[in-house]
Amino acid sequence: MAVLACALSAACATGGAMRADAPQDAGGHKSYLLPAVEILAMDAGVNLGGRLALGPANYEVTLASIRRNLRGPWVVDEDQFEINQFLHPYQGAMYHGIGRSNGLGYWPSMAYTSAGSAFWEIAGETTPPSINDQVASGIAGSFLGEPLFRISRLLLDRSDAGPGIWRTLGSALASPPAGINRALVGDPAGSLAPDAVPFSDIRVQFGATATTRAGSPSLSSLALDQPSLALSMDYGYPGRASYRHERPFDYFRIESSVSGSGLEHLSTRGLIAGADYRAGRVDGIWGLYGIYDYFAPDDFRFSSTAFSLGTTLQARIADSLVVQSSGLVGAGYVVVYSLDQTDGRDDHYGVAPQALGNLRVIAGRRAALDLTAREYFVSNVGGFDTGQRDLIFVGDASLAVRVHGRHALGLTYQLASRRSDFPMVPDQTRDRSTVGVFYTFLGSGGFGAVRRDD
Numbered sequence: 001m002a003v004l005a006c007a008l009s010a011a012c013a014t015g016g017a018m019r020a021d022a023p024q025d026a027g028g029h030k031s032y033l034l035p036a037v038e039i040l041a042m043d044a045g046v047n048l049g050g051r052l053a054l055g056p057a058n059y060e061v062t063l064a065s066i067r068r069n070l071r072g073p074w075v076v077d078e079d080q081f082e083i084n085q086f087l088h089p090y091q092g093a094m095y096h097g098i099g100r101s102n103g104l105g106y107w108p109s110m111a112y113t114s115a116g117s118a119f120w121e122i123a124g125e126t127t128p129p130s131i132n133d134q135v136a137s138g139i140a141g142s143f144l145g146e147p148l149f150r151i152s153r154l155l156l157d158r159s160d161a162g163p164g165i166w167r168t169l170g171s172a173l174a175s176p177p178a179g180i181n182r183a184l185v186g187d188p189a190g191s192l193a194p195d196a197v198p199f200s201d202i203r204v205q206f207g208a209t210a211t212t213r214a215g216s217p218s219l220s221s222l223a224l225d226q227p228s229l230a231l232s233m234d235y236g237y238p239g240r241a242s243y244r245h246e247r248p249f250d251y252f253r254i255e256s257s258v259s260g261s262g263l264e265h266l267s268t269r270g271l272i273a274g275a276d277y278r279a280g281r282v283d284g285i286w287g288l289y290g291i292y293d294y295f296a297p298d299d300f301r302f303s304s305t306a307f308s309l310g311t312t313l314q315a316r317i318a319d320s321l322v323v324q325s326s327g328l329v330g331a332g333y334v335v336v337y338s339l340d341q342t343d344g345r346d347d348h349y350g351v352a353p354q355a356l357g358n359l360r361v362i363a364g365r366r367a368a369l370d371l372t373a374r375e376y377f378v379s380n381v382g383g384f385d386t387g388q389r390d391l392i393f394v395g396d397a398s399l400a401v402r403v404h405g406r407h408a409l410g411l412t413y414q415l416a417s418r419r420s421d422f423p424m425v426p427d428q429t430r431d432r433s434t435v436g437v438f439y440t441f442l443g444s445g446g447f448g449a450v451r452r453d454d
Helices: 002-013 033-054 063-071 081-100 106-123 131-156 164-174 176-185
Strands: 201-212 226-235 252-259 262-279 282-295 300-318 321-338 346-363 367-378 389-404 407-421 428-442
Touching: 033 081, 033 106, 033 176, 063 106, 081 106, 081 131, 081 176, 081 282, 081 300, 081 321, 106 131, 131 164, 131 176, 131 226, 131 252, 131 262, 131 282, 131 300, 131 321, 164 176, 201 407, 226 428, 262 300, 282 321, 300 346, 300 367, 300 407, 321 367, 321 389, 321 407, 346 389, 389 428
Parallel strands: none
Antiparallel strands: 201 226, 201 428, 226 252, 252 262, 262 282, 282 300, 300 321, 321 346, 346 367, 367 389, 389 407, 407 428
């Protein structure tokens, strides 16, 4: 994360050299065979690593275990939260990056991702194949893998000299398959398509946070003692007529934060299929979005893989006042997990209707206010049939004020809550709020306002 932050900072500093109308690369390699070979090799390596690090119990795959998994039912497993909800999506993201770095488009790469996940479930482990792992690796993996691949290409795309060691290293860290295949077989076909857009909002934040819960001391007594690193990017925000959102994830947002406790938040949302629109001072996109959320503070955790319908737009109120907004409504598969249960783990899987609303007010190049609200209703469908239901809410607010050049100071506040409805025991409520102070390094686009080109 630290090296990638440095590389993204370099991308911010030279963003003016990137072109939205870069020509399509007629060269480059494209292969449907190499992704299959590389995915099989990767799964073999993960299996070997599991045997050495975790023991042979779940990794001594035989023809008998493969036949059993092929014939047996798919289940909902109860592996550790981090394994199921981060490592499996990340494994799927590597599958997706393998396809993209071999010159394949989004949909063929997603097919390889789903196939690679299914192969792992059947022949990578001896345990029964898992429905929730297939969702996490096969679907969330593509929702995470495509932004990582685009960031990898963004770091490499320069109109003048080569990318240099920091950009090359950052690119390989963002999407390891892209870095490996670039070294072995060169750039993929179409790699100079307009993946690197100069109107991407990139922010790198370093700071400290403090957490309070119901009944804890007042805000004034909190100590900001939890170091934190946060990265965020809005890629291809609507607003310029010369940039059309024609391919999956031509617009996406990715955000993440890491603290002294580890990875606390990772989420992506991107337009899979849709269209641009323009009305007066408003520019936007609408259509079907793919969403992956991972939220892991210390008290309760949840993760979601979802499809939503919605829109993302920019309205220029005045020359120095811009409003950006997103509104999404859809459904997905969610897991909620709590750590403070006295009677064992509290895992709840279920189909979940969900909604997201985001509002950003940009005051020229001076300041920006961001407000985001997410809500998930986790039903008792598709889980362990316990009758449990959960209502999850996460609200974020941040204010960033530019001090000089691309340097800004930021204040953040987050409120998260879980309301659990149990059929046989009393309902439970968990709340947490977090405040933070950050130094923010801004991209070349300032706070992300997109200027029209007509």
